[in-house]
Amino acid sequence: xxxxxxxxxxxxGGPDSxxxxxxxxxxxxxxYPITFNYGQIAVKETKAAEKIAESLGAKTKIVDLSALKGxxxxxxxxxNSEIPLTAEFSQPIIVxxxxxxxxxxxxxxxxxxxxxxxxxxxxxSDEPFYPDCRREFYEAFEKTAQLGTGEHIIIQAxxxxxxxxxxxxxxxxxxxxxxxxxxxxxxxxxxCGKCESCVNRKKAFQDSGIADPSKYDA
Amino acid sequence: xxxxxxxxxxxxGGPDSxxxxxxxxxxxxxxYPITFNYGQIAVKETKAAEKIAESLGAKTKIVDLSALKGxxxxxxxxxNSEIPLTAEFSQPIIVxxxxxxxxxxxxxxxxxxxxxxxxxxxxxSDEPFYPDCRREFYEAFEKTAQLGTGEHIIIQAxxxxxxxxxxxxxxxxxxxxxxxxxxxxxxxxxxCGKCESCVNRKKAFQDSGIADPSKYDA
Numbered sequence: 001x002x003x004x005x006x007x008x009x010x011x012x013g014g015p016d017s018x019x020x021x022x023x024x025x026x027x028x029x030x031x032y033p034i035t036f037n038y039g040q041i042a043v044k045e046t047k048a049a050e051k052i053a054e055s056l057g058a059k060t061k062i063v064d065l066s067a068l069k070g071x072x073x074x075x076x077x078x079x080n081s082e083i084p085l086t087a088e089f090s091q092p093i094i095v096x097x098x099x100x101x102x103x104x105x106x107x108x109x110x111x112x113x114x115x116x117x118x119x120x121x122x123x124x125s126d127e128p129f130y131p132d133c134r135r136e137f138y139e140a141f142e143k144t145a146q147l148g149t150g151e152h153i154i155i156q157a158x159x160x161x162x163x164x165x166x167x168x169x170x171x172x173x174x175x176x177x178x179x180x181x182x183x184x185x186x187x188x189x190x191x192c193g194k195c196e197s198c199v200n201r202k203k204a205f206q207d208s209g210i211a212d213p214s215k216y217d218a
Numbered sequence: 219x220x221x222x223x224x225x226x227x228x229x230x231g232g233p234d235s236x237x238x239x240x241x242x243x244x245x246x247x248x249x250y251p252i253t254f255n256y257g258q259i260a261v262k263e264t265k266a267a268e269k270i271a272e273s274l275g276a277k278t279k280i281v282d283l284s285a286l287k288g289x290x291x292x293x294x295x296x297x298n299s300e301i302p303l304t305a306e307f308s309q310p311i312i313v314x315x316x317x318x319x320x321x322x323x324x325x326x327x328x329x330x331x332x333x334x335x336x337x338x339x340x341x342x343s344d345e346p347f348y349p350d351c352r353r354e355f356y357e358a359f360e361k362t363a364q365l366g367t368g369e370h371i372i373i374q375a376x377x378x379x380x381x382x383x384x385x386x387x388x389x390x391x392x393x394x395x396x397x398x399x400x401x402x403x404x405x406x407x408x409x410c411g412k413c414e415s416c417v418n419r420k421k422a423f424q425d426s427g428i429a430d431p432s433k434y435d436a
Binding site: 063075099103140 | 279281317321355366
């Protein structure tokens with residue numbers, strides 16, 4: 001029996017990366033998920049990622065980078081409760097270069113476990129707002145990873161260019177347990193329903209025609 | 219009076235990045251040093267970095283990423299005492315993609331504090347061995363940083379292509395307090411004198427004709 005090809009998946013606990021993980025499983029990869037605590041208020045994300053990985057028979061490597069809050073905590077509402085959260089996209093929602101930090105560690109993990117590719121959940125609905133979700137970014141990152149490791153590392157966002165609603169639809173086909181996923185930037189019992197991430201989640205489920213099992217406060 | 223331009227410096231506690239910091243100070247920059255605990259055995263490095271920053275009237279931001287040991291601790295002798303340290307370059311001395319992880323966080327820090335450039339201590343003597351010390355790597359990284367942040371971030375290794383002995387010589391001219399610097403991969407009272415990093419340090423000081431104030435065990 002041929003050994004399965006290993007891949008690292010940046011698993012956030014949100015629905016997009018959960019769909020990526022289910023997609024990679026279906027593609028036949030051996031999954032090495034990795035999840036970051038980067039000082040975000042929504043620590044619930046990491047628990048969500050654990051459950052999603054377990055549902056795939058995998059275990060996600062949770063990496064505590066919470067000290068990063070000291071690096072960018074003054075500028076992002078995701079790590080600093082004194083900066084107001086908005087329902088629409090706003091500058092403080094951006095954690096500067098966050099995906100590059102995650103992908104750098106993911107590359108290091110890939111080299112350490114002998115995986116040659118990394119998948120992450122960037123998609124078309126985020127591309128206008130988040131520069132580190134764009135194809136030109138991750139293609140440049142891939143080149144950097146190859147030069148910086150001397151290995152033929154592949155970085156891929158399989159849903160690049162697709163709408164979030166299309167990702168949700170794909171996930172439903174793949175059997176993603178959306179009840180395990182967490183999108184809210186807050187850390188309450190239910191999704192707040194008002195922050196940009198909740199608003200995007202609700203809209204994507206509505207547009208896809210898939211039922212959202214999450215409970216919302218508003 | 220014009221405000222000084224801000225720069226982030228990846229300050230390891232070793233002599234190379236100390237020279238970069240002194241060079242940047244002389245160039246007139248306002249220094250924002252950043253130092254990483256990445257689970258290395260030589261935690262003394264971070265204390266060294268603190269002293270070097272203080273000697274420049276700056277304070278280095280120490281970021282505790284020691285959980286990274288769980289990511290690459292199985293493959294690198296720098297974080298795992300069960301993997302033997304060698305006097306010559308060997309694969310386990312490499313922490314895969316380490317400089318990319320550091321530079322990613324440095325970029326995030328730069329954006330957060332309003333700096334547009336990052337300096338790090340890569341130089342010509344490391345280039346044959348460490349892919350993430352090479353110019354083509356950091357040029358690709360710079361492009362990635364610009365695409366991933368939407369800002370005109372500059373990444374520079376001012377001693378790219380120079381021998382370590384030339385860097386040491388330059389540092390002596392700039393008044394770098396080499397007695398504060400730490401190179402050893404071990405964490406004993408004195409430099410071990412036998413690991414690859416000690417060997418390189420000793421050779422560079424010898425070749426430069428500068429006295430090395432470090433005490434060595436061998």
